[in-house]
Amino acid sequence: MISHPEIILEAKGVHFAYPGEAGEAAAALSGIELAVRRGEYVALIGPNGSGKTTLLKHFNALLKPSAGEVLVGGLSTAAESNLPAIRRQCGMIFQNPDNQLVATTVEEDVAFGLENQALPPAEIRGRVSEALRLLGLSELAQHPPHLLSGGEKQRVAIAGILAMRPRCLLMDEPTAMLDPGGQSEVLDCVRRLNREQGITVIHVTHCPAEAARAGRVVILDRGRVAAQGPPAEVLTDLPLLHGLGLSGTAATELAALLREDGFKLPRELLHGWELIEHLCSSGPKI
Ligand SMILES: Nc1ncnc2c1ncn2[C@@H]1O[C@H](COP(=O)(O)OP(=O)(O)OP(=O)(O)O)[C@@H](O)[C@H]1O
Numbered sequence: 001m002i003s004h005p006e007i008i009l010e011a012k013g014v015h016f017a018y019p020g021e022a023g024e025a026a027a028a029l030s031g032i033e034l035a036v037r038r039g040e041y042v043a044l045i046g047p048n049g050s051g052k053t054t055l056l057k058h059f060n061a062l063l064k065p066s067a068g069e070v071l072v073g074g075l076s077t078a079a080e081s082n083l084p085a086i087r088r089q090c091g092m093i094f095q096n097p098d099n100q101l102v103a104t105t106v107e108e109d110v111a112f113g114l115e116n117q118a119l120p121p122a123e124i125r126g127r128v129s130e131a132l133r134l135l136g137l138s139e140l141a142q143h144p145p146h147l148l149s150g151g152e153k154q155r156v157a158i159a160g161i162l163a164m165r166p167r168c169l170l171m172d173e174p175t176a177m178l179d180p181g182g183q184s185e186v187l188d189c190v191r192r193l194n195r196e197q198g199i200t201v202i203h204v205t206h207c208p209a210e211a212a213r214a215g216r217v218v219i220l221d222r223g224r225v226a227a228q229g230p231p232a233e234v235l236t237d238l239p240l241l242h243g244l245g246l247s248g249t250a251a252t253e254l255a256a257l258l259r260e261d262g263f264k265l266p267r268e269l270l271h272g273w274e275l276i277e278h279l280c281s282s283g284p285k286i
C-alpha cells in the first residue's frame, strides 16, 4: 500500500479579512485550500494584494482564519495552547533583512531566539555554530550585522531561524532587496537546506525564475488558489499568467515570441538553457 506523504502545512477553507474591511469582496483570503507535504519547496506567486503575505502569516499563526482552519504538523492554529509548538515549527523570513537583525554581532543575533527559549548555554553555542556553518557565515561570527551586505544580512536572519530547528521556512520575498549575487547566495543556501535537511519551504516571490526552481508553484488571485502544479506546467501557461498580470520566465516569454515567428519549440520551456538547447539542436524552422 502506498502511504500518503506527510502533510505538514494545511489550509482548509481559510477566509480572512483585516479589521475594517467590509464584505466578502474586500476579504484578503476567500476560501484557501492548500496542503504542503513535508520536505516540499513551494513557490507562492500572485499579483500585489492577492493574499500571499496574509496566507504565509496564517502558517505561523501570526494571523488566524475568520473561517476555516490552518493546521501545522496537525496542530490547529485556533488553539492558543498550540501556538508555541507551531511557532517553533515554522520560522518566517521577511523582505527586509535590516528589520530582522537585533544584536551587535552576527553570533549574538543568531543566538537571540534561542536565548529567549532559555536553553542551556552549551546547547545555544552548538546550535549557533551549526547554523553559521550551514549558511556559510562562520567567518563573520564576530562582525556587526549592520556592516554586512544585504545577502549576508538575509543569511544571518535565516541562520537565526534555523538555529531554532524549525521544520518549515516561510519566506516572504526574501530576495526582493538583494542584487543578483545576494539573491543566489540566499537561494542556494535555502535550496541546500531543503534538499539536505528536508526543511519544508514556502517561498513568496514575484520573480518567475525563482518560482521556476521550486517543486510546485501555487498561484493566488484575490484570496483564492487560482492554479497550482509543477513549474513546467503552471509557469508556461502564459494566457493564465498574463490574465493575472503576471509573466513567465524570460525563456518562456521569448520562446512564445519565437513560436509566433515560426520556430518549432515545445510549450514547456522554462529555463534559458532549455531554450538554447532547442534552438541549437533544431535550428530555426522558418
Ligand atoms: N495590515 C493590513 N490591514 C488592512 N488590510 C491589509 C493589511 N495587510 C494587507 N491588507 C490587504 O489584504 C489584501 C492582501 O494583502 P497581502 O499583503 O496578503 O497581499 P500580497 O499578495 O502579499 O501582496 P504583495 O505582492 O503586494 O506583497 C490586500 O487587499 C491588502 O490591501
Ligand SMILES: [Mg+2]
Pocket (backbone or CB within 6 Å): 052, 053, 054, 172
Ligand atoms: Mg506581500
